[in-house]
Structures are given as C-alpha cells and as structure tokens.
Amino acid sequence: MIAIRRSYMAGQYKSTDKLSFVIANDYRLLQVMSRFGISLGFGEKTIMEVCRQCGVDADTFLTIINYVKDGADNRPQRVEQVSVASVLGYLKRTHKYFLGYLFTNIRFHLLNAIDCSVQNEIAFLVLKFFDEYVEEVRKHMEYEESTVYAYVEKLLDGECVSIDNSHLLSRHHEAIESKLKELKNLFMQYYPQTENNEKLNAVIISIYQAEEDLSIHSLVEDNIFVPAVRRLEHQTKMRQPVEEETQNTASSSSEEQLSEREKEIVVCVAKGLSNKEIADTLCLSVNTVTTHRRNIARKLQIHSPAGITIYAIVNKLVTLNEVII
Numbered sequence: 001m002i003a004i005r006r007s008y009m010a011g012q013y014k015s016t017d018k019l020s021f022v023i024a025n026d027y028r029l030l031q032v033m034s035r036f037g038i039s040l041g042f043g044e045k046t047i048m049e050v051c052r053q054c055g056v057d058a059d060t061f062l063t064i065i066n067y068v069k070d071g072a073d074n075r076p077q078r079v080e081q082v083s084v085a086s087v088l089g090y091l092k093r094t095h096k097y098f099l100g101y102l103f104t105n106i107r108f109h110l111l112n113a114i115d116c117s118v119q120n121e122i123a124f125l126v127l128k129f130f131d132e133y134v135e136e137v138r139k140h141m142e143y144e145e146s147t148v149y150a151y152v153e154k155l156l157d158g159e160c161v162s163i164d165n166s167h168l169l170s171r172h173h174e175a176i177e178s179k180l181k182e183l184k185n186l187f188m189q190y191y192p193q194t195e196n197n198e199k200l201n202a203v204i205i206s207i208y209q210a211e212e213d214l215s216i217h218s219l220v221e222d223n224i225f226v227p228a229v230r231r232l233e234h235q236t237k238m239r240q241p242v243e244e245e246t247q248n249t250a251s252s253s254s255e256e257q258l259s260e261r262e263k264e265i266v267v268c269v270a271k272g273l274s275n276k277e278i279a280d281t282l283c284l285s286v287n288t289v290t291t292h293r294r295n296i297a298r299k300l301q302i303h304s305p306a307g308i309t310i311y312a313i314v315n316k317l318v319t320l321n322e323v324i325i
C-alpha cells in the first residue's frame with residue numbers, strides 16, 4: 001500500500017505543488033517538514049508559499065523532499081541551489097530528533113515488550129545491545145557536530161579555515177546502519193516466543209522506520225551536504241584574495257563582505273522575523289544572532305530593519321513578494 005502511494009507521483013515535486021498533496025503522497029515528508037521548522041496547519045498553500053511564510057529556503061526544501069522521494073535511486077545531487085545553512089539546520093534538527101525522541105521512544109516500547117520480570121537473558125542482552133547502539137550513534141552525531149558542523153559554521157561566517165579533508169567524509173555510517181539491522185534480526189530470529197507478539201512487532205516496525213530515517217539522514221549528509229560544503233569551500237577560497245585586496249585598498253563593496261551566514265540573517269530580517277525566530281530558523285542562539293546583526297549593521301552601515309530590507313531587495317537576496325510590508 002505504502003509503495004503504491006509513494007510511486008503515485010512520478011515526476012519531481014515543484015514549488016507550485018500544494019504541500020498537502022505532497023504529504024498525502026508520502027507521509028515520511030512530515031518529518032522533513034518539521035525538521036525545516038514547518039508546522040502543520042498549512043491549509044491549501046503551495047510549497048513556495050509555506051516556505052516563504054516560515055522563512056525556509058524553498059530550493060533546499062525541494063531538493064531534500066525530492067531526494068527522500070527518490071529513495072533507493074537517490075544519487076549525488078546538483079547542489080547549486082542548495083543553501084548550506086539551511087541543510088545544516090535540517091541536519092541539526094534531525095540529530096535532536098534521533099537522540100531526544102526516536103531512540104527514547106524505541107527504548108520505551110522495547111521495555112514494554114520484553115519481559116524483564118523473569119529470568120530472561122535474551123531480553124537483557126537485546127536491551128544492552130540497543131543501549132550500546134544508541135551510545136555509538138550519540139558519539140557519531142556529537143563528533144559530527146563538534147568537528148564537521150562547527151567547521152561549516154565557520155565557513156558560513158566567512159572564515160577561510162583549513163581542515164583535514166577526511167573530516168567531511170562519511171564516517172561510521174555503514175557501521176551504524178548495519179548494527180540496527182542486526183538488532184532487528186536478533187529480535188526476529190532469536191527472541192523467545194511470547195504472548196506479547198503485537199508489542200514486539202511494534203518495536204520491530206519502529207526499528208524499521210528508524211533504519212530508513214537514519215539511512216536517509218546519512219545519504220543527505222553524504223550526497224547533498226558534503227557537495228554543497230565543498231562548493232562553499234571553493235567559493236570562500238575564491239573570495240579570499242578579493243577580500244584581502246579590498247581591505248588593502250580600503251574601498252569596499254559591502255555585499256562582498258557579508259558572510260553566507262550574515263546574508264541568511266539579512267534575508268530573515270527582510271522577511272520580518274524577530275531575533276528569536278531567526279535563531280530558531282537557523283539553529284543558532286539568540287546571542288549569536290544579535291552579534292551577527294551588530295556585524296551586519298557595522299559592515300553595511302545600515303541600522304534599521306527597513307534599511308536592511310531595502311538592501312536585501314536591491315541586492316536580490318529576497319524578492320518584493322517575500323517581504324512583509
């Protein structure tokens with residue numbers, strides 16, 4: 001049934017498609033939506049309209065939902081239209097979901113399904129296996145956040161930092177995925193017969209869903225995020241001599257001096273978002289947003305939101321339609 005619904009729409013999703021239609025075709029996109037900070041209650045709005053309303057980069061959102069939709073066929077993507085900051089926010093929210101909700105939820109169902117009240121060594125071992133597995137994923141995600149994501153934050157802030165190239169390559173993705181598969185198989189093949197079959201099935205199904213979700217996350221990191229970061233690295237390196245030259249001559253084009261992150265913030269300000277909303281959208285702290293806004297004001301010598309909005313329109317960072325006047 002699910003396979004039929006997913007294959008119903010043959011082409012790529014477009015910005016003019018209604019979001020409700022897209023979700024009806026593939027319920028997994030609900031997760032993608034919320035990881036971009038898009039809530040339910042979108043009515044009859046199109047993807048473009050919802051993204052505009054929520055301050056989400058529509059091209060990035062479309063790239064990811066089409067990637068998820070293509071499933072097993074997904075391969076390296078063209079990332080020219082992808083906003084690195086937007087993908088980074090999406091990935092961070094996905095980590096939060098895995099570590100703060102998904103695994104806790106599976107463990108809850110696991111405890112509910114296995115019988116720990118009697119001598120049951122298999123139940124104990126399954127639980128131990130699961131806890132060790134979650135710890136491994138936690139370490140992997142913390143590693144990504146403290147090295148790769150932190151590095152990308154610096155790139156977005158316009159810093160030309162150097163890093164060992166291997167830091168951007170996928171690490172442990174296959175190991176993480178195969179261990180989850182192993183847990184599922186352990187359950188199905190060796191768990192002693194019980195009267196709790198429905199509860200056990202619910203655990204196995206939730207592990208299947210987690211497996212698919214983790215696999216998509218790893219593929220987005222490897223095939224969308226990393227190529228987009230490579231592109232950003234290239235642009236930053238290309239821009240560096242221009243910036244140095246500009247500093248030497250002390251005559252500058254202010255737009256060139258804004259980092260990618262600052263441009264993201266300019267766009268949010270132009271769309272009428274508060275500092276708190278900008279922080280939520282870009283997965284930053286309010287303090288960081290305040291610092292960026294101070295730097296933007298200094299670099300552009302523009303201090304009012306109205307002025308920033310005009311700057312954003314003139315420099316084609318937003319269209320007039322996207323601006324709330």
Ligand SMILES: [Fe+2]
Pocket residue numbers: 091095141144217221
């Ligand atoms: Fe990750």
Ligand SMILES: [Fe+2]
Pocket residue numbers: 140144173217218221
């Ligand atoms: Fe990863």
